[in-house]
Amino acid sequence: MSQAERVLDPVAVPLSGERFSVLYRIAGDEATARARGEALVVEQTVEFPPDLLPPGDIPEQIVGRIERFRAGDDGVFQAEVSYAVETTSLELTQLLNVVFGNSSLLPGIRVERLSLSPALLAAFRGPRFGRQGLRDYLQVPDRPILSTAIKPMGLSAPALAELVYQFALGGIDIIKDDHGLSDQPFAPFGERVARCAEAVARANAQTGFHCVYMPNVTGSSPGLHDRAHEAKLMGAGALIISPGLAGLDAMRALADDDALALPLMSHPAFLGGFVTAPDNGIAHGVLLGQIMRLAGADASVFPNFGGRFSFTVEDCRAIAAASAAPLGALAPIFPTPGGGMSIDSVPEMHAVYGREVIYLIGGNLYRHDGDLAARARQFRALVEGLADA
Amino acid sequence: MSQAERVLDPVAVPLSGERFSVLYRIAGDEATARARGEALVVEQTVEFPPDLLPPGDIPEQIVGRIERFRAGDDGVFQAEVSYAVETTSLELTQLLNVVFGNSSLLPGIRVERLSLSPALLAAFRGPRFGRQGLRDYLQVPDRPILSTAIKPMGLSAPALAELVYQFALGGIDIIKDDHGLSDQPFAPFGERVARCAEAVARANAQTGFHCVYMPNVTGSSPGLHDRAHEAKLMGAGALIISPGLAGLDAMRALADDDALALPLMSHPAFLGGFVTAPDNGIAHGVLLGQIMRLAGADASVFPNFGGRFSFTVEDCRAIAAASAAPLGALAPIFPTPGGGMSIDSVPEMHAVYGREVIYLIGGNLYRHDGDLAARARQFRALVEGLADA
Numbered sequence: 001m002s003q004a005e006r007v008l009d010p011v012a013v014p015l016s017g018e019r020f021s022v023l024y025r026i027a028g029d030e031a032t033a034r035a036r037g038e039a040l041v042v043e044q045t046v047e048f049p050p051d052l053l054p055p056g057d058i059p060e061q062i063v064g065r066i067e068r069f070r071a072g073d074d075g076v077f078q079a080e081v082s083y084a085v086e087t088t089s090l091e092l093t094q095l096l097n098v099v100f101g102n103s104s105l106l107p108g109i110r111v112e113r114l115s116l117s118p119a120l121l122a123a124f125r126g127p128r129f130g131r132q133g134l135r136d137y138l139q140v141p142d143r144p145i146l147s148t149a150i151k152p153m154g155l156s157a158p159a160l161a162e163l164v165y166q167f168a169l170g171g172i173d174i175i176k177d178d179h180g181l182s183d184q185p186f187a188p189f190g191e192r193v194a195r196c197a198e199a200v201a202r203a204n205a206q207t208g209f210h211c212v213y214m215p216n217v218t219g220s221s222p223g224l225h226d227r228a229h230e231a232k233l234m235g236a237g238a239l240i241i242s243p244g245l246a247g248l249d250a251m252r253a254l255a256d257d258d259a260l261a262l263p264l265m266s267h268p269a270f271l272g273g274f275v276t277a278p279d280n281g282i283a284h285g286v287l288l289g290q291i292m293r294l295a296g297a298d299a300s301v302f303p304n305f306g307g308r309f310s311f312t313v314e315d316c317r318a319i320a321a322a323s324a325a326p327l328g329a330l331a332p333i334f335p336t337p338g339g340g341m342s343i344d345s346v347p348e349m350h351a352v353y354g355r356e357v358i359y360l361i362g363g364n365l366y367r368h369d370g371d372l373a374a375r376a377r378q379f380r381a382l383v384e385g386l387a388d389a
Numbered sequence: 390m391s392q393a394e395r396v397l398d399p400v401a402v403p404l405s406g407e408r409f410s411v412l413y414r415i416a417g418d419e420a421t422a423r424a425r426g427e428a429l430v431v432e433q434t435v436e437f438p439p440d441l442l443p444p445g446d447i448p449e450q451i452v453g454r455i456e457r458f459r460a461g462d463d464g465v466f467q468a469e470v471s472y473a474v475e476t477t478s479l480e481l482t483q484l485l486n487v488v489f490g491n492s493s494l495l496p497g498i499r500v501e502r503l504s505l506s507p508a509l510l511a512a513f514r515g516p517r518f519g520r521q522g523l524r525d526y527l528q529v530p531d532r533p534i535l536s537t538a539i540k541p542m543g544l545s546a547p548a549l550a551e552l553v554y555q556f557a558l559g560g561i562d563i564i565k566d567d568h569g570l571s572d573q574p575f576a577p578f579g580e581r582v583a584r585c586a587e588a589v590a591r592a593n594a595q596t597g598f599h600c601v602y603m604p605n606v607t608g609s610s611p612g613l614h615d616r617a618h619e620a621k622l623m624g625a626g627a628l629i630i631s632p633g634l635a636g637l638d639a640m641r642a643l644a645d646d647d648a649l650a651l652p653l654m655s656h657p658a659f660l661g662g663f664v665t666a667p668d669n670g671i672a673h674g675v676l677l678g679q680i681m682r683l684a685g686a687d688a689s690v691f692p693n694f695g696g697r698f699s700f701t702v703e704d705c706r707a708i709a710a711a712s713a714a715p716l717g718a719l720a721p722i723f724p725t726p727g728g729g730m731s732i733d734s735v736p737e738m739h740a741v742y743g744r745e746v747i748y749l750i751g752g753n754l755y756r757h758d759g760d761l762a763a764r765a766r767q768f769r770a771l772v773e774g775l776a777d778a
Contacts, residue, residue, distance in 0.1 A: 013545075013574050043697075045542055046540060046569075048755070049752045053541060057543060058542075058544075087573065091608055093607050093635055094607070096659055098569070101568070101631065102661075104633075104658070104660065105661035106661070152447055153476065179486070180486060180487070182483040183483075184475055219478075220481055221639050242486065245486055245636075246482055247610065247634075247638070249610045250610050253610040269486050270489060272494035272669070273664075273670045276670075277668075277669055280665040309491075310496045363437050366438065367441065
């Protein structure tokens, strides 16, 4: 036996045979697309010259397998690739690596669908609350949930808390930090959270509502974990995090933290690189629906169609669909369209999203005649009216 | 005073006046590009209707400021935008958010240059070792540093350790885990690191070399931190991490960890979304040079030109340049081109990168006639010869 054969022995443990699959969209003519597909299955797993692989389980099971290859609708090709579940270590980071680690760097490859297998689905708890859990938590049994953001950046903590108070008086269910509020000197994290949590509690005591204040805990590691727990202690009712900045797995860790146990909303900041180019990246529904859900978000913010971000209505429908599509035992989550929405947009959004949605209206709510709470009540009445219709 | 005025009071603390800047490439005709630029400076900061902002510091200082707007070389436009340093909280996550959080989701916006200011530069320690520190650590005073990866995924820990031993006998300075090795059942993290660290020490004892084994610690939070420390205890000489998967700030936290104090190499897995589309994302040099350095990498892996990833030679030169360009007190780091490179590529790479480089040759080193150590010696002799020439 040559040294090469001795060194490159086969896998030492039996594989289960369980596989999950990814549907890749591949640009190029058929020959190019086929070659890209064949390179892809090596790239995502062994990254090794195929002719040098030892015979047996490695080429037969560890290397990705093209299960189907076909022409797509729009002159591109689709390759359904399966991978041995063991390649993922049953970890989110390594799952994402197998799905789109190196291939994210290859031109003309896009993840269109992710079909997880039982062992993978069992490895992820996903959202702690999900749709029903969040409805119960907020005591909003069936209408769309109302959300807004406190801003602009630059306001002091007392000024932000006053905004929270007014929005809570007006009955906005979730009053979140603008995602750019972190720990700036004009509204430091601790002071902001303490004052805003107090403000929402004071309003709830007056109204009998169950509004929550949702601070942004995105921040530097390990401060992220500390901020989340500090926020809970100070009375935050939920948390928002930008996993593109803090790491998808950092969000998963918060969701899985039994000592924290707060609803989580994900924000898509710094994730646009994946969705803005049609030939590359990850499909909107997979990234902002399925993966956010897998990573523990109870609600996933994304730019609504018709706003300033150029997501199409189909992109948004795909996210909403992925938020509730069967995914093992994982609970469905709330699509949370936002980004330049106004109260006037609500009827059009209602037609697309139905009642299983969180409406996130930010800046437009600030267009009022001196009474923010009245403007919030107007938003709430509109949504209640549509839900009853 | 109306309620709106009362609530939207000006910033409560004086701003320093210090600003940093970002050069954005904006696609579109001039009117479109100007409009996108004007929307951008709001989007990245206050996310608020400009006409509703209270007068004073918020519109004058907190909102981004277009310092210059000009036509670029290729029919697109460039906007140099400055931001108040306070908007970043002096945190990596929030800095990235201001630079490219929401704007990553806007079509036709690309980050071309990032010009940090003194307070920001002082807030980041950056690479713990840097070029000179890593040269001292590895005892490689002036030639290019040699690196390879153990693979394919699927091998047992003893088989991988045997590869480490052979590469170390042959004098490869850094022998890293393939970035897809995490904690799979066929080579669990703990067993793999223990065996590989032992193998490199055994080879060094024979050769007198100072080769290091560099395990991949990318993994789920908080396991990442634990894996890094576990690896150090078991004798790992350096660590590789994929910040696209684990979070850029997770790498920064490892770099800043005085109890760890090991050299870090970054891998670009799952970051391709930022660099594959010309009209979107972040320029190669900024992401894979400057930002990796800011986030604490001592060496940044990227796909070399001429390989399978379609980075151009200009892209690679930009990364190498950003690895050493002035950046406050932050040490320069090593560009680490890899991805389908062969020993035959070395002279061409030498012409581009000179001596301040880590050559990462993976699969091609496995093309040998039964003696992996001899193949490694061939790689080393070639590089030593070029360095002497």
